[in-house]
Amino acid sequence: MSLVNTVGAKSAVWRWLLPVLVVLVVGGGWIFSLLLPLRDPYIQAVRATVGDPSRGEQIFILNCAGCHGLDGEGEVGPSLLQISHRRSQVQLIQQIISGNTPPMPKFQAQPQDMADLLSYLKTL
Ligand code: HEC
Missing domain, CATH: 1.10.760.10 (Cytochrome c-like domain)
Structure with a gap:
């Protein structure tokens, strides 16, 4: 029973952590591509x-x-x-x-x- 609870808690963490990571990576790449030309x-x-x-x-x-x-x-x-x-x-x-x-x-x-x-x- 305790095993089921930990798995449930872990997937709950991933449910918000994953979108946050995706936003950070995609958004970071986008900002980088905007700032990079300014250093040219x-x-x-x-x-x-x-x-x-x-x-x-x-x-x-x-x-x-x-x-x-x-x-x-x-x-x-x-x-x-x-x-x-x-x-x-x-x-x-x-x-x-x-x-x-x-x-x-x-x-x-x-x-x-x-x-x-x-x-x-x-x-x-
Ligand atoms: C041989 C023809 C040709 C010449 C010469 C030319 N262009 Fe273009 N230009 C095009 C074509 C065709 C496009 C559309 C390209 C596309 O989006 O596929 C374009 C697109 C553009 C765009 C983007 C327009 C938009 O709405 O995003 C700009 C800005 C531009 N040209 C500026 C210039 C400037 C400034 C010069 C001169 C230094 C120049 N072009 C010379 C054919 C030419």
């Missing part, structure tokens, strides 16, 4: 740079407008209107440099050029 030297350099939107517009016209439209309204690529409301700065940088979503190419921009571009995207 390139992303830090871009974030530390003040962008010039009119230079950013020139960069956009040369590199992005062919697919995203002259005013970012979308062509082959999706519309980028209000993109800064939908994506964080880090997400935008990653999208632009990653080349993970073909046909969009991988761009290698100097931190100043990237900061200019991001400041222009904010105006869309």
Whole structure:
């Protein structure tokens, strides 16, 4: 009888401990994946740079407008209107440099050029 009681008590502990562990592991991994890019030297350099939107517009016209439209309204690529409301700065940088979503190419921009571009995207 005492054996049955201990087993019952153990499974009761697991019933709340297991979800707590799952939440800690999944949540920890999620927070880590959010914080990790902030330690990336390139992303830090871009974030530390003040962008010039009119230079950013020139960069956009040369590199992005062919697919995203002259005013970012979308062509082959999706519309980028209000993109800064939908994506964080880090997400935008990653999208632009990653080349993970073909046909969009991988761009290698100097931190100043990237900061200019991001400041222009904010105006869309
Ligand atoms: C060859 C065409 C092409 C060029 C050039 C291009 N893109 Fe793209 N872009 C795309 C396509 C296609 C997608 C959609 C990818 C997907 O989600 O599968 C995309 C997606 C994006 C997204 C994500 C949009 C969202 O709603 O999440 C951003 C931001 C973006 N592009 C910015 C840029 C910028 C800035 C440039 C210039 C430096 C650029 N793109 C150049 C084709 C292009």
